[in-house]
Amino acid sequence: MKMTVIGCGYLGATHAACMAELGHEVLGMDVDIDKVHTLNSGKAPFFERDLDDLLATHTASGRLHFTASYKEAADFADLHFIGVGTPQQPGSDAYDLSHLFEAVRRLAPGLTRPAVVAVKSTVPVGTAPRVAELLREQAPAGDLIEVAWNPEFLRESFAVEDTLRPDRLVLGFNTGHSRAEALLRQAFAEIIDSGTPTIVTDWATAELAKGAANSFLATKISFINAMAEVCEKSGADVAELADILGHDIRIGRRGMRPGLGFGGGCLPKDLRGFITRADELGADEAVGMLREADTVNARRRRRVIDLAREELGTDLRGKRITVWGAAFKPGTDDVRDSPALAVAQDLHGLGATVTVTDPKALDNARKLHPGLDYVEDPIAAAEDADLLLHLTEWPQFSPIDPRRLAARTRNPKVIDARGTLDTARWRDAGWTIRCLGHR
Ligand SMILES: NC(=O)c1ccc[n+]([C@@H]2O[C@H](COP(=O)([O-])OP(=O)(O)OC[C@H]3O[C@@H](n4cnc5c(N)ncnc54)[C@H](O)[C@@H]3O)[C@@H](O)[C@H]2O)c1
Numbered sequence: 482m483k484m485t486v487i488g489c490g491y492l493g494a495t496h497a498a499c500m501a502e503l504g505h506e507v508l509g510m511d512v513d514i515d516k517v518h519t520l521n522s523g524k525a526p527f528f529e530r531d532l533d534d535l536l537a538t539h540t541a542s543g544r545l546h547f548t549a550s551y552k553e554a555a556d557f558a559d560l561h562f563i564g565v566g567t568p569q570q571p572g573s574d575a576y577d578l579s580h581l582f583e584a585v586r587r588l589a590p591g592l593t594r595p596a597v598v599a600v601k602s603t604v605p606v607g608t609a610p611r612v613a614e615l616l617r618e619q620a621p622a623g624d625l626i627e628v629a630w631n632p633e634f635l636r637e638s639f640a641v642e643d644t645l646r647p648d649r650l651v652l653g654f655n656t657g658h659s660r661a662e663a664l665l666r667q668a669f670a671e672i673i674d675s676g677t678p679t680i681v682t683d684w685a686t687a688e689l690a691k692g693a694a695n696s697f698l699a700t701k702i703s704f705i706n707a708m709a710e711v712c713e714k715s716g717a718d719v720a721e722l723a724d725i726l727g728h729d730i731r732i733g734r735r736g737m738r739p740g741l742g743f744g745g746g747c748l749p750k751d752l753r754g755f756i757t758r759a760d761e762l763g764a765d766e767a768v769g770m771l772r773e774a775d776t777v778n779a780r781r782r783r784r785v786i787d788l789a790r791e792e793l794g795t796d797l798r799g800k801r802i803t804v805w806g807a808a809f810k811p812g813t814d815d816v817r818d819s820p821a822l823a824v825a826q827d828l829h830g831l832g833a834t835v836t837v838t839d840p841k842a843l844d845n846a847r848k849l850h851p852g853l854d855y856v857e858d859p860i861a862a863a864e865d866a867d868l869l870l871h872l873t874e875w876p877q878f879s880p881i882d883p884r885r886l887a888a889r890t891r892n893p894k895v896i897d898a899r900g901t902l903d904t905a906r907w908r909d910a911g912w913t914i915r916c917l918g919h920r
Pocket residue numbers: 487488489490491492493510511512513516564565566567568580581583584601602603604633634635636637746747
């Protein structure tokens with residue numbers, strides 16, 4: 482089957498490569514010409530496990546190409562996936578849908594035959610009818626363009642696996658959608674045939690499914706982080722508490738790791754975008770707990786800064802702080818709304834000299850926060866440090882010998898904001914260690 486993927490970032494490039502892996506002929510389209518060149522050379526413009534291999538295989542086999550031309554995309558296929566960014570608007574909690582509408586507006590004039598446009602980007606509920614109307618007005622094929630809503634649930638760092646073996650497929654259609662459903666079932670045939678739960682629903686439910694899923698995931702993280710606050714006051718241990726709660730299958734331990742809280746290009750902006758849309762719809766009372774989830778999350782970052790000042794004194798000028806981690810989570814180079822970098826930047830703003838290290842995300846971090854110092858080696862990064870902060874739990878960090886590290890620092894003090902360092906081992910090596918939510 483032939484298909485296009487418009488917008489080739491973390492989601493779109495992965496989707497395009499995986500569709501080629503499923504045997505389709507795929508044309509990825511992006512307005513960023515550098516990205517197009519990199520992708521055509523068989524490499525991902527970002528770090529995502531397994532993606533380079535798929536891109537190399539399928540650009541070489543000829544099943545996968547990338548272009549910056551809307552015209553070429555419109556001509557290439559009759560199924561177009563859209564995965565452009567829908568970030569948070571600057572100065573507002575609402576979604577910025579400008580990239581989505583721009584993509585639809587620019588694709589439309591080339592749609593001269595019946596076609597299906599399947600949107601994967603995350604949006605506020607009520608966006609699908611606007612996309613459909615724009616296509617009806619601006620595509621030469623008009624009414625013959627069908628719109629489908631196909632939200633994506635992949636996690637970065639597991640993106641390829643999640644795309645090829647998703648927990649579920651959601652397909653949202655308007656009435657009279659026979660062509661759209663047939664084409665999407667054909668595109669995902671291998672995934673559907675392998676037994677993946679496939680839910681066919683209306684546009685609004687499909688749109689809401691994504692925002693609701695991310696709001697739940699964010700709330701689950703904030704729930705355990707709120708419990709961490711109670712643990713700190715009461716002398717209990719949040720990791721043990723999470724284990725105990727998690728044994729109840731109605732609760733479950735997955736997605737309930739306490740620590741510095743959630744960041745990234747999705748959970749924070751989707752939570753806020755969902756709340757904003759609910760407010761607009763007059764359902765503001767329904768999302769009170771989601772507002773609280775965002776508040777708890779912000780408090781996690783402040784808590785680390787407060788602990789740093791408890792350890793170093795309120796005047797941080799002249800103090801050297803080392804931060805382990807820049808990516809918003811391990812396994813990615815993505816620094817969008819990274820909790821680690823937010824803390825690092827705030828401490829820098831308070832006068833500390835902050836040195837950041839990360840296995841994959843230093844280039845992206847440097848572009849966003851040029852005022853911080855960056856060192857590749859986590860041991861060298863801790864040279865003469867007054868305080869070490871463990872803020873992104875890369876598996877590379879925990880095996881580092883704390884005794885060897887202590888000798889390099891000015892003061893062997895560490896705050897483990899992700900709870901994955903072996904506390905006893907670090908204490909034995911002479912460190913003062915403080916963990917969020919632990920006794
Ligand atoms: N990253 C994820 O893990 C993930 C998972 C599920 C859903 N999503 C959703 O998918 C969407 C994309 O997210 P992302 O993380 O891939 O973002 P991203 O910023 O990595 O990628 C977006 C891409 O769209 C391109 N683009 C922007 N305007 C365009 C236009 N008019 N025409 C063609 N290309 C255009 C950009 O150049 C960029 O390459 C968002 O709605 C996001 O919420 C992301």
